[in-house]
Amino acid sequence: xxxxxxxxxxxxxxxxxxxxxxxxxxxxxxxxxxxxxxxxxxxxxxxxxxxxxxxxxxxxxxxxxxxxxxxxxxxxxxxxxxxxxxxxxxxxxxxxxxxxxxxxxxxxxxxx
Amino acid sequence: xxxxxxxxxxxxxxxxxxxxxxxxxxxxxxxxxxxxxxxxxxxxxxxxxxxxxxxxxxxxxxxxxxxxxxxxxxxxxxxxxxxxxxxxxxxxxxxxxxxxxxxxxxxxxxxx
Numbered sequence: 001x002x003x004x005x006x007x008x009x010x011x012x013x014x015x016x017x018x019x020x021x022x023x024x025x026x027x028x029x030x031x032x033x034x035x036x037x038x039x040x041x042x043x044x045x046x047x048x049x050x051x052x053x054x055x056x057x058x059x060x061x062x063x064x065x066x067x068x069x070x071x072x073x074x075x076x077x078x079x080x081x082x083x084x085x086x087x088x089x090x091x092x093x094x095x096x097x098x099x100x101x102x103x104x105x106x107x108x109x110x111x112x
Numbered sequence: 113x114x115x116x117x118x119x120x121x122x123x124x125x126x127x128x129x130x131x132x133x134x135x136x137x138x139x140x141x142x143x144x145x146x147x148x149x150x151x152x153x154x155x156x157x158x159x160x161x162x163x164x165x166x167x168x169x170x171x172x173x174x175x176x177x178x179x180x181x182x183x184x185x186x187x188x189x190x191x192x193x194x195x196x197x198x199x200x201x202x203x204x205x206x207x208x209x210x211x212x213x214x215x216x217x218x219x220x221x222x223x224x
Contacts, residue, residue: 031209042199042214043155050209090154094210099143099160101203101212106154 004104006091012110015081021107023074023091029100032074034066035090037106043090049074081111114138116215118200123221124190132185132218134200142210143203146174146185149217150196158185158198187220195222 004025013019023032031050035043048056049068063085065077074091091104115137124130136144143162147155159167161176161183173186187194200215 033209033212035212042201042217043212045211045213048209048211055209056211088152088154092212097142097210099162101145101160101210102157103147103154108152 004091004093004102006089006104006107008107009105010108010110012112013078013081014112015083017081018077018079020078021076021089021091021109023076023093023104024072025093025102026072027093027095027100027102028071029093029095029102030071031094031096032068033092033094034074034076035092035103037088037090039087047076078109081109083111086110114202114204114213116200116202116213118198118215118218120216121219121221123223124187126190126192126222126224128190129186129188130190130220132187132198132200132220134183134185134215136181136183136200136202136215138181138202138204138213140204141178141202142205144174144176144183145199145201145203145212146172146183147199147201148194148196149199155199190222192222192224195220 034046037043047066067075088106094101118134146158149155159174197217199217201212203210
């Protein structure tokens, strides 16, 4: 299995909703990542988990809350989002060396 | 920090060859990636260079010169389906995991 699986593929949520994005990989990768990509912009790193511990938080607002329940799963909990948070959210994973960096197909999030 | 530059747009003819350049300034270099991204989709891995030289993979080749902070992606025998955004991304080790920093992307348009 050489894939990173993200669910759901599309999500529409209101500003008062609570929702979660999910990411799963079975490649034995010990680092997992969340990126955010706005239209016509490159992906921007949000969080890095290494060996199930949060190692990087790129000053992301607290309305985004990551969670790594085990080495194969990565969640992103969403609460009280704003319309400007609408974007493509990408999960990725990698082994110790970066050459194995793999992206999931993304979740297209729309906040209304 | 990291600074990555690539041209914003390029146009080429079907069947031709196109070279997309990327220059970077970075600390803690751990490899350079090229990704292809069609509108509304996730980035797709094309190539990874960590040592100087040329890596060839079918119609796509990528070159790296670490001393010059320079890479290029070469696409041969262009097809209409190659019209997409091409993202240069530099990997840096940052206290756990490998952080990818992306250039702004080069929008390639392939014409008849």
